[in-house]
Amino acid sequence: MSKHAGGNHRGNAHKKRQPQVAVDEDNPIVQAFRNYSIELTTKHDRHERIVKLSRDITIESKRIIFTLHSIDSRKQNKEKILEEAQKRLQKLIEVNFRAIALELRDQDVYQFRNAYSAGLQEFIEAYTYMEYLSRDDNDESPKSVSDWQALQSVMQYVEDPSKVKDEGASVEEMDVDEEKGGEERQAKKFQFFIDPTEYVLGLSDLTGELMRRCINSLGSGDTDTCMETCSTLQMFYTGYISLNLQRARELWRKITTMRQSVLKAENVCYNVKVRGGEAAIWGSNFDQKLAEDVDEGFY
Amino acid sequence: MTNFVNMDMFSNYQKYIDNEQELRENIRLVVREIEHLAKDAQIKLQIIHSDLSQISGACGSARKLIEACAEKYVKLATLVPPGQYYRYSDHWTYITQRLIFLIALVIYLEAGFLVTRETVAEMLGLKTKPGEGFHLDVEDYLLGILQLASELSRFATNSVTMGDYERPLNISHFIGDLNTGFRLLNLKNDGLRKRFDALKYDVKKIEEVVYDVSIRGLSNKDKDGEQSAAPVE
Numbered sequence: 066m067s068k069h070a071g072g073n074h075r076g077n078a079h080k081k082r083q084p085q086v087a088v089d090e091d092n093p094i095v096q097a098f099r100n101y102s103i104e105l106t107t108k109h110d111r112h113e114r115i116v117k118l119s120r121d122i123t124i125e126s127k128r129i130i131f132t133l134h135s136i137d138s139r140k141q142n143k144e145k146i147l148e149e150a151q152k153r154l155q156k157l158i159e160v161n162f163r164a165i166a167l168e169l170r171d172q173d174v175y176q177f178r179n180a181y182s183a184g185l186q187e188f189i190e191a192y193t194y195m196e197y198l199s200r201d202d203n204d205e206s207p208k209s210v211s212d213w214q215a216l217q218s219v220m221q222y223v224e225d226p227s228k229v230k231d232e233g234a235s236v237e238e239m240d241v242d243e244e245k246g247g248e249e250r251q252a253k254k255f256q257f258f259i260d261p262t263e264y265v266l267g268l269s270d271l272t273g274e275l276m277r278r279c280i281n282s283l284g285s286g287d288t289d290t291c292m293e294t295c296s297t298l299q300m301f302y303t304g305y306i307s308l309n310l311q312r313a314r315e316l317w318r319k320i321t322t323m324r325q326s327v328l329k330a331e332n333v334c335y336n337v338k339v340r341g342g343e344a345a346i347w348g349s350n351f352d353q354k355l356a357e358d359v360d361e362g363f364y
Numbered sequence: 365m366t367n368f369v370n371m372d373m374f375s376n377y378q379k380y381i382d383n384e385q386e387l388r389e390n391i392r393l394v395v396r397e398i399e400h401l402a403k404d405a406q407i408k409l410q411i412i413h414s415d416l417s418q419i420s421g422a423c424g425s426a427r428k429l430i431e432a433c434a435e436k437y438v439k440l441a442t443l444v445p446p447g448q449y450y451r452y453s454d455h456w457t458y459i460t461q462r463l464i465f466l467i468a469l470v471i472y473l474e475a476g477f478l479v480t481r482e483t484v485a486e487m488l489g490l491k492t493k494p495g496e497g498f499h500l501d502v503e504d505y506l507l508g509i510l511q512l513a514s515e516l517s518r519f520a521t522n523s524v525t526m527g528d529y530e531r532p533l534n535i536s537h538f539i540g541d542l543n544t545g546f547r548l549l550n551l552k553n554d555g556l557r558k559r560f561d562a563l564k565y566d567v568k569k570i571e572e573v574v575y576d577v578s579i580r581g582l583s584n585k586d587k588d589g590e591q592s593a594a595p596v597e
Contacts, residue, residue, distance in 0.1 A: 088544060094478050098545035101481070104502050106550050173494060175451035197368055209370040261380050300369035307374055310381060 112180050115168050119184030122161045126184070126191040129153050130274060133194055138287045143198070150195045157188060163222050166257035174258045182263055189216070189267025194274045197297070210271075213264035217256065224253035262316075265308075269319040272301050276326035279333050288337045295330040302327045391443055391455050398436045399459050405429035405466050412473065413522040423470045430470070433463055434489035441490075441498035449498060457504055463488060464500075464508025469515055476534065478542065481505045503556055506549070510559045513539055517566040520573045529582040532573045539570055 088095055129150050136143045165181055193210050200207050211219075275294045282290035305320050405426040411418045444452055464484050471479040484500060485492045491499040516535050523531040543563060551557040577583050 088548070092541060092544070094541045094545045095548065097478070097480055098548045101502050101506065102549045109550070109552050171495065173447055173450045175448060176494075178450075200368060207368070210368055210373075212370060212373040212376070261377055265377055297368050300367060300371075304369055304371055304374040308378055308381070311385060313381075 111168055111172075112177055115165055115177050115180035118161055118165050118168075119181040122157055122181075122184030123187045125153065125157055125161075126187040129191045130194055133191075133198055134274075134277060134281065136198060137285055138282075138290070139285055147195065147199055150191075151199075154188075154192055154195060158219060162188075162220055162257045166220070166222055166255055169258070170255050174260070178260070178263075182266075185259070185263050186267035186270060189264055190270040190274065192216070193268055193271045197271070197275070210268070213259050213261045216264065217259045220257040220259065222255050222257070224255065262313075266316060266319060269301075269305060269316065269323055272298055272323045272326050275301075276330050279330040283333050283337065291330075291333050291337055295327075295334045298327050298330050387443065388452065388455065391440065391452055394436055394440045394443065395455050395459060398433050398440075398456070398463070401429045401433045401436070402459055402462050402466065405433075406462070409466065409469060412519060414526075416523070416526050416528055419473050423474050426466060426470050430463065430467060430487060434487065437489050437498070444498060446497065449494065453501070457501070460488075460500070461504050461508040461511065464505055465511035465515070468509055468512040472512065472516070472538070476538070478509070478538070478545075484508075506546075506556055507559055509542065510546075510563060513542060513563055513566040517569040517573075520570045524573055524577060524582075529577050530584065532570060532577055533583060536570045536574045539567055543567055 090096070132146055133150050136146050161184075165184075169177060196208065196210055275298050279291050279294040279298070282288070282294070302320075302323055305316075305323060308316075310316060408422050408425045408429070411422045440456065467484050467487055468479045471477070471483070481500060481502065482492055484490075484505060488500065491497050493499060494501075516539060520532040520535045523529075523535075546560050546563060549556075549560075551560060
């Protein structure tokens with residue numbers, strides 16, 4: 066009996082071949098494994114769905130950053146572009162992050178961290194870059210970059226019972242509809258959890274964008290911006306190297322990249338100073354946007 | 365003019381990360397205690413490969429050590445904040461898998477069946493569902509069981525050396541069921557999949573032992589008249 070079974074398994078040593086004998090459903094091992102299978106599949110599926118949502122966030126964030134780079138002091142397009150970027154970022158918060166938050170409700174958020182980390186970091190990069198560019202518009206009360214608590218407060222959601230209609234519609238309906246469950250509904254809040262470490266990693270990517278802006282500004286003859294971005298970069302770098310961390314390989318890699326960005330920006334400022342803006346003058350005559358073709362923003 | 369760069373953020377993050385480091389240190393201390401106990405249990409169980417008569421004694425001492433581990437897990441569970449199991453789980457997944465293997469081995473030696481995840485969780489004082497707190501991850505369970513398969517293939521060989529020709533047949537049957545079970549899982553291309561791919565070598569090894577035993581007519585079962593079923597290659 067056991068011999069026969071043994072021979073069969075040998076024949077099926079290759080995974081591709083299906084077992085010829087029907088699975089014995091009464092076998093306790095089979096029964097237990099059916100349950101484990103369901104559990105694993107549920108987890109994998111959730112993971113996949115989050116990865117998908119995260120990928121959309123990554124792509125849209127990259128595009129937003131690309132759009133933000135097209136802000137050019139010569140074209141006076143800043144307000145229009147910023148407004149568009151804000152709208153698109155808001156949409157990411159309200160749609161995509163909300164969807165991930167729904168998937169992660171009542172789950173251990175750290176279990177699926179790998180699935181959404183890339184999208185979150187890219188989003189933070191886009192969001193803080195937008196904040197940076199919005200800043201010098203109203204010089205009287207310039208805002209500092211949002212920290213993770215501030216971002217966290219933006220990613221708060223209320224459950225939408227009708228699911229199809231948006232929040233506004235359901236509020237109206239609530240008055241007409243019923244009193245029951247009204248309080249219940251209010252209690253059903255959830256959020257997209259922002260891990261401070263993910264935030265710090267995402268923010269470190271912002272320095273790459275600042276470097277790019279610094280170089281692009283040289284091209285368009287805007288030397289003030291060169292100096293300004295460079296000093297911001299230096300401050301970020303100071304902040305990052307002040308951190309005392311263990312087991313943070315990913316962050317150290319980013320800090321190394323950051324150092325390269327700082328050096329590039331400092332070199333730009335050096336050139337501005339030493340050549341007295343020759344390069345900038347040349348750049349402003351040369352009516353083309355520099356370095357756009359090397360931008361990573363496109364997919 | 366306020367700076368765009370918020371230096372407070374960095375000091376806040378430093379505090380945050382310092383707290384995390386401290387907690388990790390504490391977790392590591394408890395995990396190390398579990399590792400010692402598990403190692404002792406594993407050493408006790410090594411005797412099965414050289415002396416079959418001491419199996420039940422070895423299982424008894426292993427059980428005591430596993431019980432001691434359960435106490436440590438209670439301690440571990442209090443350290444980990446609710447909902448953050450997977451933030452720190454890399455510290456204990458390895459040793460938990462090892463313990464699952466040891467428990468599964470003890471249960472197999474004593475009773476001859478595959479321990480369920482529920483029983484393992486109970487023996488280690490863990491929950492089975494993630495929502496209930498510090499739990500036994502299903503992937504850890506499965507990875508632990510795969511370690512059992514490797515150990516049993518070794519045990520099959522050594523049983524023959526010690527003159528027990530029936531045991532390899534039982535083991536072969538058991539591993540066959542296990543193999544069937546794992547085939548029901550829809551595995552992704554991850555660590556579990558890789559480890560499962562190695563199961564076929566354990567199956568092969570045990571089948572070779574069974575083959576050697578049957579072809580020489582050493583097994584009693586075989587003498588009952590199943591010679592014709594011997595694999596021909």
